[in-house]
Amino acid sequence: MEKIAATDRPIESLLARRWSPRVFDPDRTVSTEELLTCLEAARWSPSCFNEQPWRFLIFDAMVPETLDKARDCLTEGNAWAKQAPVLILPVARKTFTRNNNPNRFAEYDVGAAILSFVLQATALGLFAHQMAGYNTAKARAYFGIPDGFEPQAMVALGYFGSLDALPEAQRSREIAPRTRIPVSEFAFRGGWGQTLT
């Protein structure tokens, strides 16, 4: 399924095609090679002082008991994500490696890295959906995330599933157009609130 952004101007196809579904094919797995390709894309993302503060915890059928645990971290509202064959937890290192000073760009840089990951996934025909709704304390305990590292948004990854089996409300949500505020509301020229054009 495609749900291309209704952009006001033409943008790169990869950016327009990226979209976060809630329907994944539980039977179509993602290969380690595909995962490594997406991670390679994340690897070349920019970061403050080239710190590369991103870490990625991957959960899939290769280690099924940890995939079960990752699914167990999801809130009830994200139960749909249990259909995804892969869950990924990006984690941010909060300090610089070289001097242990706080890195105020840690989350910002991890956000860029996961977008690189997701765009590469899009290029491979995969879909990703990032979620705030999961239990971070559980995730820390289950997966041994050390102090000084902060879990970010849980990512469901896989191929698109079928709309047919969905209840009507969920089906409508999946096919509803994507929406955004206009550029004029978030971009200013020269000072806060100053119009760009």
Added chain:
Amino acid sequence: MEKIAATDRPIESLLARRWSPRVFDPDRTVSTEELLTCLEAARWSPSCFNEQPWRFLIFDAMVPETLDKARDCLTEGNAWAKQAPVLILPVARKTFTRNNNPNRFAEYDVGAAILSFVLQATALGLFAHQMAGYNTAKARAYFGIPDGFEPQAMVALGYFGSLDALPEAQRSREIAPRTRIPVSEFAFRGGWGQTLT
């Protein structure tokens, strides 16, 4: 100039070509149409609850006095960025619009949006370089950034300049290969420190 990432696996060309130079052509301007195209790309980035916490302050020759002020915010180490025809300051809204609760994904989502911006810029033949080194207090005061919004990394944007006029040390830095830690050091399967392959 191209400085394509030496990837361990093939990744999308756009991601491999993105690179942060320190040499911009001061005489080649970036059009408003180009800026709007990059902002349109940022617009379609994903965000927690579709909050879209990103704001962008654009400084260019259309409002020269504010471009001067933005340049004045840069640290001495980033003096090279004064050659860039455009400076951009991404700003994160720290709370959700709907309820004013803290948004722990504000920076993470703005980081993704600026990467979308930068990738679109790359597609247009532009280059961008993000910088931590600027005076945030000055920027707040100069540009009227309200409480509850947090300035992120200042971005230099423009076309690539010429290496010829550079001092040897700076020239060497520009042509040095890009480096990253290997995927095996930042991606784990099933638990912290567990090898992926």
